[in-house]
Amino acid sequence: MIKLAGILLIAIGFALRFNPLVVVLAAGIATGLCAGMSFPEILTQFGQAFVDNRFMTLPVVLIVPVIGLLERHGLKEYAERCLKKAKAATAGRVLLLYTAMRQISIALGVNIGGHAGAVRPLIAPMAEGAARTRHGAVPEETAQAIRAHAAAAENVGNFFGEDVFIAVGAVLLMKSFFDAEGMPVSVWALALWGLPTAAVAFAAMVWRCRTLDRRIARECAPEQGRAP
């Protein structure tokens, strides 16, 4: 039970809005000490895992120089302008289309997109551009909500398409787990049973995107246009 001290620290620290880095380090040290590790051992463990997981930070750092350069030369403005010509576009529909593209491509094993490479420079500006074309000025709060939903579209598309493809990540992990247990489980069955949830995830995204569009229409409605 005492091993759960770290989890308690995390919950309290995040709830009280302490700096998350401090909370995570403190939770690691507490858990390690409870499990009988010494302080230097814990720091070594942290250092080792930090180096082993450099791949998590690498894409952001490598991609932002070129994205920053292109943004300085008007990439976001171009992405917004593209949407001016598409009359049927709404912020929700742009995001939904992105989720669909992301789900289908990753189900076929092609991993395109990403928060730094696609959402920030292209998808979020396109969604905001669609909202501006339709409603004129968009309040800052609304623009923030559109951007948050753009990040959600990326995550949902990424997570709930991947398990349908048999040659990467999750399916192989499950397969190797069952192999180690000595149980014959087919990768095809694993991929097939990922399909219903992929469909549910897309349906949930349809619902959220329509809710988002209604919210944009409500928050952008001009005050003077209302009946007295």
Added chain:
Amino acid sequence: MKLVTMEAFYAVVGLILFLVAGRIAADATHPKRWGSAAFWALLGATFLLGKRIPPAAIGWMVLAMVVLAAARQVGRSAPQEVPQDARKAEAQRLGRRLLWPALAIPATAVLGSRLLGFVHARGVWLIDPAQATLISLSLGALVALALGLRLTGAAARVPVGEGGRILETVGWALLLPQMLAALGTIFAKAGVGPVIAGLVTAALPTQHAWVAVAAYCAGMAIFTMIMGNAFAAFAVITGGIGLPLIVQAHGGNPAIMAAIGMLTGYCGTLLTPMAANFNIVPAMLLELKDRNAVIKAQAPIAAVIFIANLLLMWFCVYRF
């Protein structure tokens, strides 16, 4: 032998971070000049030296970065954005050509991960086949940078400046994914997972088949929220709850259980600040005021998918 490994690209990342640190150190108007410069230089050093110095030294550097962040010594430089009119004019001038560098990243990543891993002669491999995806993505970023510099005619210091500006908006949150992964390994070493699996099974009447399904789904989602990672939760919860209860005690189908169980774990990923690279870093990248805005946008989606998975597993796992 492999000619190109990830270490080469980690070195490039280290170099970029050093340049960012240098730019901050040279900026006398920066509000947190020396703290920020030290932070980015330390991070650069962990990338550049990662495998060359002992993990204990990296651990102390991590501790130093956390202290700098906690003492509020890591700040943002004053934004020096190009006026929007100038950006609009550039968008007009360059038009569609602006998209090519942006599209070169996924194009190179996809082609490279399909092809580069197979290039070899006499036992010498061009790249490490096990890392083909990451190497191709990194190559894509560099190809895009070269294309972007050619297209815009900008000086080489511009991307470092602009990239540094974006990195500073993310700030110390950039460390979170790696820190949380490190915490995950400590949780795993301490044996936190089996304790949780034990608690869940002890607290619930798992002799009922549907309770076993509910315990497994809830276990996957909750433990993923704690670990920030569904893969880490999968082995623990499937080994501790799924296999003994659903498969062995009640005769459920392991493929259905695992496939839907993993996706239930992803619902947890949508809900947790512990999955920082999916939820927190993007909120900073998109310059959202609320660090948890992405999680809040995802919460209704996660709830719908969780309930659907629960029902789906309950109806299917004992039937097929």
